[in-house]
Amino acid sequence: MSTTDTERVGHLKVLGLNDDEIKVYQHLLRTGPSSITELGEAVPDRERSIDATLGGLVQAGLARRSGSDHSRYLPVPPDAGLEAMTLRRESELKQARIEVLNAYDEFRRTVHNESTTHLIEVVTGSAIVERIHQIKSGVQREILAIDSPPYYIGGPNQEEIDQLRRGVSYRVVYSPESVEVPGYLTENILPCVEAGEQARVLPDVPAKLTIIDGAIAFVSMSARDTDVNRSLLIIRPSSLLSALIGMFELCWRNALPLHASVGAEDDRLEPIERRLLALLATGAADDTIARTLGISRRTFFRYLERLMNRTGASTRFQLALHAARENWL
Known part of the structure; x- marks a missing residue:
């Protein structure tokens, strides 16, 4: 289906043509080569002279003179x-x-x-989700995040997956509470990790934080501070933003890696054991791990006991150390 005249007018305005130039150009497209007199009669309701209008089209590379006496004008390939x-x-x-x-x-x-008021913006209520989308949609290079509930937006994170596909890098530190949210691990975290997100888990996160391209951040309270987030702080370039970037890097260095699947293939481990170790590394509760794996608590403890016996570990911490040493995490 061809573009309508109305739609074409809008596109030509975007390119910088004025109303008179658009009318004359549309007429040339419909009729072909025309003289100045013919164009002047065909497009009478102009604000500028027909000569000035045609001069604009010639300068824009959309029309040229034709005929032996150069008295007519016609459209040209516009590339x-x-x-x-x-x-x-x-x-x-x-x-x-x-x-x-x-x-x-x-x-x-x-x-x-007030010299510092522009550095911090407080957003509340229904405007929070809109501001988050507005800021994140402008990302060019990298997003750093400390992730913790409560969440402003639920469901799968298609926005992040799309940004990862276009080359934006993500480094995310998750709190154990993130993994505890029903469905969040399987519907949000793991699909993003599989798409290229670098993820780690920290037993205790200091705040909920997102930093965009090192140039702007938004901060809110984590699950340990509040059940519902009703406000958001937006931080612009300042010593405070630098401190937040430093806080993220400290959390990142101290966090454990989280992978969609654990380590390289190892014939000493069954697939479900590798997945169980990955979930243990997140700090998830036993019930959450069993539910995610689709097994009973009893079966979960049987696998856990078998792993601990195999590695000689007497505690889960020792098991985690052994798994890290063997590159299972």
Whole structure:
């Protein structure tokens, strides 16, 4: 189905053509080569002269003179002209962005002159989810996160999987409470890890944190501080943001790796044992592990006892050390 005239008008405006140029160009596309007189009569309701309008189309690379006396105009293949117009519009948009940023900076210095208020933004209520999407959608390189319930958004994290596919890197430290949320491990964490997320687990996380490209962060309370999150802090470049990045890196260094499947294949381990070790590393409760594996508590303890006997471990901590040493984690 061909693009309608109305839709084409919108596209041509995006490229920077004015109303008169669009009308004349549309007429040329419908009728072919036309003289200045014919175009002037066919498009009478113009704000500019027909000569100026045609000059704009020629400059844009969308039309040219034709005929032995160069008295007629016709459309031309627009490839080169469109490329030049696109680059010009991109340059104009970049300049507009700079002007808006400068205008806001001037506002902050003169009208709203509290020097630190722009560094921290408090978002509450229904606006939280919208701001999170708005900030995360602008990511270019990397997202660092400390993950803990309660969550603003439920269900699978398709947004992260899409960003991983386009080259954005994710490093996430999960709290044990994250794994305890019903379905969160299998529906959210593991699909993201399989898509390329680097994940680790820390027994005690200091806050719930997301850092975008090292340039902006949002912080809220973790499950150990509150059952429901009703506010979100957005932190912009400052010593506070630097401290939050340092806090994340400290948590990352002290956390245990979490993989979608554990280590390399090892004929001493059954697949379910490798999965059980991965879940143990998350700090998940016994019931959660059994439910995720689809086995009973009794069967879970039987596997656990067999692993501990095989490794000579008398505690789960010793089992974890052995698994790490054998590269099972």
